[in-house]
Amino acid sequence: MAKKRMIQAINETLDREMARDPKVVVFGEDVEISLFGDTRGLKDKHGAHRVRNMPISETVMSGMAVGAAAAGYKVVCHMMFGNFMYTGFDSIANQASKLRYMTAGQIALPIVYMGVFGGGRSAAAQHSDAMHPMFMNLGGIKVALPATPADAMGLLRSAIHDPNPVVFLQAAGRGGEQGEVPEGDHVVELGKASTVREGDDVTVVAIGAMVRPAMRSAQNLAEEGIGVDLIDPRTVVPLDREMIFGSVRKTGRLVVVDEARDMCSAASHIAAICADQCFDALTAPIRRVTVPDVALPYSPSLEKALLPNEGSISDTIRRLLGKAAAETEEA
């Protein structure tokens, strides 16, 4: 094991997979110089024909990924900010996520649409969305949201070689965070959740960047005698329903933490399927900690108030257990 930053883990994985498989190509806006660092140095090592800067043309870019993948390449299409995937949405929604099915599986479409997501940096509404719920409803595209450098490495490796398109969302504010990463090849299967921490009182399902504040919440609540079973789905499509159901059946309580707006969020979907499948095991209502249905504001004071954090997660759990909400300081 070695400590690595998430962005470094992604960079090394891209490098390793490009070295391993000459069919892996990377293209997108400014991938040569690399704004975030995830594609930095790849052009020098793997050649200008496999690492290509695109014009700012998301509409053609998302479709080019489909064409190049259909023609045999494993395409990493870097869309920079996840919000820009809206600009290139047609080919993601109508082509990439549909063509395998519509052609009865005639082709593989190994595409990774990569971008950063989420708030917390005063990037304002057009650079701060958590857009994974939108992809969840397309039917035909996988969605990975790594919370740790090790998972970023393992999930990205799986995503690159998966015959289906995958949206790979890196938490914008988390690229610099460090974590232990296994030496050598590390693979995380898409669709396998991880139990981050075990506990008997309440299940907390936290998505993407929400795993870290949920973990801090769980650590603090343990001192108050509350045991949190913390689950990180790692991918919301496919969703590891069985691991979530198993935990909810064990604890009888569920809190879902999601950085998306509440309406039709991953949180609301997970709440719905648990209500459907684990109703008899529930001893309390299901709670969601999400973002209100507004655009994320710019000013730090406003933005901070809207995003889930350790304090809001802990208070939700305490109330659920019939304990008074503490005046928790925000993390």
Add this chain to the structure above:
Amino acid sequence: MSTAPSDVNFSDEQMLGFYREMLRIRRVEEQIGKDAKAGNIPGAVHLYIGQEAVGVGVCSQLTDDDWIASTHRGHGHYLAKGGDSKLLMAEIYGRETGMCKGHGGSMHVADFSKGIIGANGIVGAGISITTGAAWAAQMDGTGAVAVAFFGDGAANQGVLGEALNVAVLWKLPVIFVCENNGFSEFSPSSTVTAGKIVDRAKPYGALHEAVDGNDLIAVHQCAARAIRHARTGNGPSLIEARTYRQRGHVEAEASFLRSKYRSDDEVAEWIARDPIPALAKRIMDAGQASQADLDQVEADIAAEVAEAVKFAEGSPYPDPATQGTNFMFA
């Protein structure tokens, strides 16, 4: 590009081959039109009738290693690129034996083994997909090309500008073939399209040429120049083939439209310029085939169409108990 040379020399066999391919598309589609009217086809059908010279003129110069992407009006391109008529018919009938096992239908016929990325229900979608396929072909270095067929309606999608820009910059072996058939669905092109579509390549510095899309030989010559340009690593081209949509936007339109969007005289004028009789006359005038030869082609195609219908009608619908979700994350 220069204009088409007048001294074209295609062999008798080639000329009859062009005729056969065009007639094959025509007769298959006439059958589909009849079947749609009779209520035998579950979804919408958009026919290519009148535009066959474009698909055949271009695709007759491509191999299975070359890629094409087509439009919602895509049966003709599929057949011209070597697609099987039985599998096509079964797909349009929604049967399990269709080339997409009934999951795509008329607007989504595809056969990747023949380089047919497929018809597409989103206007202009093939433009970006073929640009990507051309990038793949460039990386492969085999000289393969990609052709995007799209209509005058799709030329008004912004993606054409984006694609021309990147294709010129990267010198991609892609040929953008705009079939200007006069209509964006139910709107005459002149009411929704500014300037000349062919001119849209100019500011990017892409090769461009307008051609009579009802003249098989002219299309063939024009496409030959664009394909050679692409295969030799010189980049993209835009061809505007001027043709006419003899049928409606969609076969069922008479049942829901309450007014006309074109005159009967206009339709009649273009039917008089139908590309198939024009080619037949050219072949006969040049003595490259006899009436008996053409009759034989007609008979062969009639048999193929009958066989395709029989195959489709005799095939089962896909069973929802075993199919329906099995190609999701296959």
